[in-house]
Amino acid sequence: MAAELNARPVGGTETSWCRAVPGGTGITVLAFLLSKSPKMLNLQTALHKIQNSHPILSSRLHTNPKTNTFSLVTSPTSYVQLKSFNLSSTLNILETLANPSNRSVSPLHLICEHELNENTWQHHNTADPDQDMFFASIYALPGTTWVLVLRLHVSACDRTTAVSLLRELAGLMSGRDEGKEREVVVKKKIGNKGEVNLGIEDLIPSGKANKGLWLRGMDMLSYSVNSLRLANLKFKDNKSARFSQVVRLQMNRDETQRVLNGCKARGIKLCALFVAAGLIAVDKCSKHRLDYKMKYGVVTLTDCRSSLDPPLSDHHFGSYHSAILNTRTTKGGETLWELANKTYKAFASSKNSNKHFSDMADLNFLMCKAVENPTLTSSSSLRTSFMSMFEDPVIDDSSDVQREAGMEDYMGCASVHGVGPSIAIFDTIREGRLDCICVYPAPLHSREQMQELVDNMKKILVDCDSNV
CATH class of the missing domain: 3.30.559.10 (Chloramphenicol acetyltransferase-like domain)
Structure with a gap:
């Protein structure tokens, strides 16, 4: 009992x-x-x-x-x-x-x-x-x-x-005892659900997740059909058992500040610039012709805590991110900032339309179906998109406390070799320096292949001032 x-x-x-x-x-x-x-x-x-x-x-x-x-x-x-x-x-x-x-x-x-x-x-x-x-x-x-x-x-x-x-x-x-504050467990009048924090679906504001049956059916069909037409980074080995590997992308303070200043001046977020750099880099690695159009799936993960009912703080532990799936078409001649602006506008439009709430059930259902039926994805790869990014980077200015605790360095990420993107980027700005953990499924992709992709992305980002 x-x-x-x-x-x-x-x-x-x-x-x-x-x-x-x-x-x-x-x-x-x-x-x-x-x-x-x-x-x-x-x-x-x-x-x-x-x-x-x-x-x-x-x-x-x-x-x-x-x-x-x-x-x-x-x-x-x-x-x-x-x-x-x-x-x-x-x-x-x-x-x-x-x-x-x-x-x-x-x-x-x-x-x-x-x-x-x-x-x-x-x-x-x-x-x-x-x-x-x-x-x-x-x-x-x-x-x-x-x-x-x-x-x-x-x-x-x-x-x-x-x-x-x-x-x-x-x-x-x-010794600073930062963990002494006890989390307030959020309960709503939806039955007795105990002392474990409620799931995100129970906290979505009224009306934000509404979608008609016809529209939901059309969206589900659109997501599933379009996914079969999306391009992917070339697969190296889609037969062997998979596991997750990591490559790291790091920038110094000057490089980081140049990238952030460019985003601020244009009114876009870092996630859009990263996606643009990734799309240009994948075209370069795939050696597509300049006049060849390719369509890629991009997932942006957004933290919904502040927009839930009631709002949650960062102190509420659990899973409260939602995904927005957009498709981006690359074509020869586009500049980094031009592609970044288009990417950000598509994401911002989707979020303003509450698609991170209204499409939540659809994307969760399709994710489960992909897990159960790998053949629904290209080459049975279980790849649902080319890239996933977070809407906002983590800002970490707590190095003093970490040094007192003896923490010299850290890496944080999640595995993606089951179902997911070809590359998932976990970005942090640590003491003014950009540090990204990029996770990918191996041997579907090789370390050499992903290192080349990430190196190209970094070069594109570092040279952002000239990509105008």
């Missing part, structure tokens, strides 16, 4: 993540490079404090095998499985990941990739249908350094949650 009172069915968006995660899309990873020896008891205490402040991190995902449905069940006690790998174990793991394409990749980078592919949710145990949502691991490295990794199910942890989790953990580890 207690479990029933502290449980609720997952919402539509959460359901799509629950369907996607077993295949390898939707595993959030935060990996920290530490220069201070982590005290296991203190770290465990810090993680428990964060769980106590945010009930969804203590919840378990319950699977009903008869109906193939999911529920979130609040655990009465906070508990996170904290694994520890000594130096020998860590080196063995790194050795298994060693290959020519990984020679220049740091241990932090490799461990982040390793954790992206540790899929705790891949197989349902019928004897124990409840699964934890939150895991933590410590890896010892040579030279008195360590990597701390937090791994979470995306239905409990979108990017905003991951950023808040980073800040709270850094505060607790530095």
Whole structure:
């Protein structure tokens, strides 16, 4: 009875993540490079404090095998499985990941990739249908350094949650006790749904998600038919088992400021400029003729917290992002800023029309159908778009607190090798420097191929002043 009172069915968006995660899309990873020896008891205490402040991190995902449905069940006690790998174990793991394409990749980078592919949710145990949502691991490295990794199910942890989790953990580890504020659980009069935060669908303002049956049917048909006509980055190997890999795009302060100033002067957001650079770069990598038109799918993820009813703060953990899918056509002769302006206008128009709410159910349904029927996608690749971006970058100016906690560097992203884009970009501006974690499905795409794509994107962005 207690479990029933502290449980609720997952919402539509959460359901799509629950369907996607077993295949390898939707595993959030935060990996920290530490220069201070982590005290296991203190770290465990810090993680428990964060769980106590945010009930969804203590919840378990319950699977009903008869109906193939999911529920979130609040655990009465906070508990996170904290694994520890000594130096020998860590080196063995790194050795298994060693290959020519990984020679220049740091241990932090490799461990982040390793954790992206540790899929705790891949197989349902019928004897124990409840699964934890939150895991933590410590890896010892040579030279008195360590990597701390937090791994979470995306239905409990979108990017905003991951950023808040980073800040709270850094505060607790530095002694500033940033995790002491307890999250206020939002409830609405829609039945007894327990103490787990409500899903995004239950908080959409009245009328914002309305769509007539005929219009919904037409939109569903349009999305599904158009997806078959979208171009993709060339696939290298669409037969072998897939896993997620990462390439990193970093800029210095001057380069970052030049890019941001260009966006500000034109009244567009960084996401549009990134998409434009990506589209120009993919055409260059694919060696299309200048007069050859190509149509690509682009997904922009927007944090809906501030526009929900009631509005939520960044302190509310869970999955509250929604997607807007647009198609962009590239043709020879377009400049970077011209394509960026068109991209931003299309996105802004869709958002002003509330498509991030009204199309939510349609895109969730199509995502689940793609998971169940890979042949619906090009070459059974499960690629639903060329690129995904967030509407706004993360602004991280908390390096002082992170250094006090011994955090020298970090990487945060989510896996995409099940269903999703060819490249998912997680952008952060850290102390004025742009740092992007770009995740892609391997070996569908190779590291060399994606490194070339990202290098071309960076060159296009750095040269943005000349691309007018």
